[in-house]
Every structure is written in structure tokens, then in C-alpha cells.
Amino acid sequence: MLLHGETTSREIVESVATAIASRDHTIGGYLSSDFERAVVEAEAADLSLPLGGIPIALKDNINAEDHPCSCGSRFLKNGYLAPYDATVSSMLKRSGAVLFGRTNLDEFAMGSSTENSAFKKTRNPHDLGRIPGGSSGGSAAVVAADMAVAALGSDTGGSIRQPASHCGVVGLKPSYGRVSRYGLVAFASSLDQIGPLTKTVEDAALVLQAIAGNDPKDSTCLPSEVPDYASSLEGGIRGMKIGLPREFFEDQALDSGVRAKVEEALAKLEAEGAELVELSLPSTAYAVAVYYILAPAEASSNLSRYDGVRYGKRVDEGDGIISMYRDSRAKGFGSEVKRRIILGTYVLSSGYSGKYYLKAQKARTLIQQEYQEAFKKVDVIIGPVSPTPARKIGEHAESPLEDYLADVYTISANLAGICGLSVPCGTVERQGSHLPVGLQILGPHLAESKILQAGRAWEQVRDSGSPAPS
């Protein structure tokens, strides 16, 4: 759907600006946008490029030169302007994209509701009383509400796939090392990946094509060649082996409506010639515990840079430099970030690091090995993205654990470093609202082509209404 017909890039940018002006005061997907500059860039855009003149929104934790990058935090609210481009930002620009706006997120990407933003709540376009998911909730909401053609998010434990699922859009978490993290504000460096949120799988493939590849500025970025994702997109589902992890479907927390939608999709894919294979990923039960040790541990280290010295908030009451650090952090961070810094510091502290951190790293090995074994038997693994559709805003305000537990199906892909895609598979009705449900398609490390192919095949089955005759 990117760039068809006679529309000029200026008109596309202006239609996005109009949509934001009419809708974003109710949805709250953007933290900032700059259309004066966007229109100039759109007019100058080279339309022969893959993303020529296409406006793409960035989650507000991805640096783009001279744009703000607040990370949804009071710490970086006033006056921080990125002095450089993240690698994905410069790659998007080189592909002709227009970077015009910054989307809301949970502070430093910590959360799954976007309620942890220091600035505002983002509302789900399908029901304004509900969360858009998170932490890339702004990116998902603006794509769902036609306020951006595509957006980038970041996914540390499900932060692209879960909001995509809740908002009824496509979200792709690439394999670890496929996309450069340079210029993405670090949360948990061994888990973070940048990826696209789009309307269609084809668009996700197009954006991934623009941002994937090796980067000398990120030594964890892989030198592996980037395939042509579009060329394999229409390969269909016939003969593909789809793994169904027992632990995902037998989970007591899985909403029966969500389960029904996912099972319905699987039955249709089977009718199209896919082979369904039941399998087991026994360490799934430990994935949330492992994640909530490793991610806060890495975060506590990464966030030590926010000390009021080089950038962002400084609170100096004249009591010396140590007090300046402590007070700047106390005033700059919100509750969830403080919780994770303390938790991370605790699991790394003397006397506890063996019990928690080292043990979690070993459990991570088991989770990774189980996926490697599973992918010897199947091409992709399919299941739900989230146990429930989008919950109401404010429902878990005092019990962060409730949200942590809901990360159960997405977290293990980050721990294993594999890729995952969320594609809409229908809606469930809750109190008069039709809430989107996502189908999660997981693939082996660097098998983005395979999950995009399966996702595209699912879109065709879904949109055809009934299975095509075989």
C-alpha cells in the first residue's frame, strides 16, 4: 500500500498531518511532531527510492539528529535534542523516508501498557478506555489510527508484538543482531531489537529491508547477508510445518476468546496445506522469571548514565555531587524505572548474583536450546501474542506483577534471540468493543523471510473469507 497511484509525497505527509490534527488529541500517540520540516523533506524526497517520501514515525527512544528523544521520561524532557542519527534513522533517510514524529512509550521502554510514560496515556484506537499495549504503544496506535504509514518500535520482551496485537496492526521483532541498535537508547542490551509496526506484512518486509544489515557502530550486529524479503513473501503456506507449543495453549491465563481466534486461524492454515505439529517448550514456565532478572539487571547498569552530568535533568541542592546524582535520579525517573533499577541492582548485588543472575543466564541457555530443538522439527511456531485482549487503562496501577505475567508468550523470543511477528487474526467482543487479537509467528534466528512468508499467507487466508479450494 506504500505509494500507489498519483499521490505525491507532499500529499501523503499532509494527510498524516491532517489525521494527527483531527485524531491525536483523543488517542495521544505522539509526543512531538514537526510538519514544517517534514513537508520540506517530502518535497525534496527521491521518489525512486524504496521508501521515497513515506512518513515514518519513530518511537521516542530512537535518536534522529535534531529531533527530541525523551524516552517518555522527565529525565530527558526539557531540551534534549539528539546530536546524531541512530543507524536505523540514517538508513531510513537513505531509503527516502521522512522522519516527522516521535511516538509515546513506557518510560525507557519499561512496561507493556504505555501508562508508564511520564507525559501522557496513549489510548487504544479500538476502545479509548483501554491501553494500546506497550512499550511501543504510541507506534502501534498511530499506525492503527492512520496517523503514520509505518512506525519503528523496540522490542525487549514483546514491546513491538504485544502493542501490535492490541491495536490490530502488524509488528515485527527481528532476530537479535539483524538490525543495528546504535542510537536506540539502551534498556537491556542483550534483548533489545528495533523493528517495524505497519498495516501489512508486505510493508513490514519493506521497512525491515531498509533497516536490516551490519553496522560497524554496533558490534553485536551480525555481518550475515540480508536476503530480499519481498521475493519470498508470496511463497504460501502449503507444506510449511507449524509448531504449536503445548505450554502456550494449555496456559490457564489464556483467554478463551483469544484461544478460539488463534485456533481458528491455525485450522484455516491447515486447510491451506500447512502441517500442524504439537510440541513442547517446557522452560516456558520459567521465562518470565528469567526475564525479570536479566532485563532489570542490564537496565540497572545501562541507566547508571542518567546522573545529571552530561545530559538531561539535574537537581542540585548544593549538597555535593553524590547528592546531585541521587536527587537527579529521584526526580527524573518514574516508579517503574525505579523499581527495575532497584530489582536489577539487587539481583546483581553481592550474595545474590549467583542465586539470581547466574541462574537466570543458565536458564536462558535452556530456553534457547529448546527453541533450537523445536526448529529442527518445524519451520515456524505459532501461538497467541498476549493471553488477553487490551485491558482497561489503570487496571493494574498498583500491581506491576500482573502486567509482567502477561509477557509470557513474547519474552522467550528475546531470551532466545529469535525473530517474531504479530499479525491480526480477528477480534473478540468485550463490553461492546471489538478488540483485536494477534497471531504470533516465531521463526529461527535470522529466518525473517520465513515468518514474513507465513504472515503474508495468513493475511491472504484471513482476507479471502474462506479457504481457497485445494
Added chain:
Amino acid sequence: MSEKGAGSPEIDVRYTADLARLSLTDEEVARFQHQFGDILKLVDTLTTLDVEGVEPTAHPAPVLDITREDEVQAGLLRDQVLENAPDNALNQIRVPKVVDA
């Protein structure tokens, strides 16, 4: 501090926050103490997992010995960096006194 075994997990919130150079209000300490009880019960489920002989994973896709050509490249300019600093003087970032004279 000694290694704690299984059982009810505990955390000294203020002590741990001090390690992380984070001031907390009394209200925050009380609220976090309560919430960490639940969270640590969750992470303590790991104690039942047998990881005997398993190697730890720090990175999902380790790539080692990444090198690049040792070439001079443009970096950030001093003024660009100072632009974001909360306080600067004499082309440097200024902070409160660190060492008493």
C-alpha cells in the same frame, strides 16, 4: 551479606537503592517493599529449575573479535555535546565540587 536459600525472599529496598544512587521517599520504600514481595516470589520459582552443568548465556547470538579498520572518523563536535549538558563553562561540563580543597 550471606547467600539466601529458598524461602520467603527479602530485599532491603533503601540499602539497594543507595547502591544505585537513588533517593527514595518513605512512601516509595513502603510501596516498593510490598511490590517486590510479589515480584521476588515470581523470580524465586527459578530455584526449582535444575541447571546443573548448563553453561550461562549472556548473549543470544555472540559474535567475537569484531574489528574494523583503524581510521580517523568524524565524531560529535564539542559544541554539539555541550548543547545537551545541564551546565557548562569554559567549553567543559560543569559539576559540583568533587574534592574538598
